[in-house]
Amino acid sequence: MDHNVYLLATDPKNPCRDIIHSRDTRLKVRVFCLAEERFSADPNEIQLFGYVNGKLYAFETINIAADDALDVVSAIQWYADYMDEPDMEILPEDPRPGENIAM
Template identity: 75%
Template sequence: MDHNVYLLATDPNDPCRDIIHSRDTNLKVRVICLNNDNYVPDNNEIQLYGYIESKLYLFETIDINAEDALDVVGAIQWYADYCGSPEMEILPEDPRPGHHMAM
């Protein structure tokens, strides 16, 4: 089984923002700590959520294309493991009250 290799770009001005890059594909995932940020998700991208050390994180793709969509969960799992939380549950919706998307 092939394993993707991920790289992490950190924002020197904001320790709560990272970007996960796949070395082998075009996948990029923005990581934002929602406890400190009022970020508005992009409706054209995939958003998933998870808690690391009681902080809620948004994982949002950047210019996602169809062939990379299946690798998003793997990238998020890699990040959770990197942060020392390999058991992090990946959530499909924002769990904060009043932040669920209307269908």
């Protein structure tokens, strides 16, 4: 079984603005630290959330292609391992009260 290789682009001016890139596909996932910045979900992208050690993260794809959708969770798991937080809980919805109101 092949495994994707992921790379990380960081913003030196904002330590909470990482972008996970798949080396082998077109998948890109933007990381948001929700305690430090606002997050507005793009309805055309996939959003997942990660919770670990009292910190909540949002993960949002960038120009998602249908072929890459199944790799989003593995990219987030790779990021959790990169952060040395392999027990990060990956959530399908924003767990903050009032953030999951349907539009």
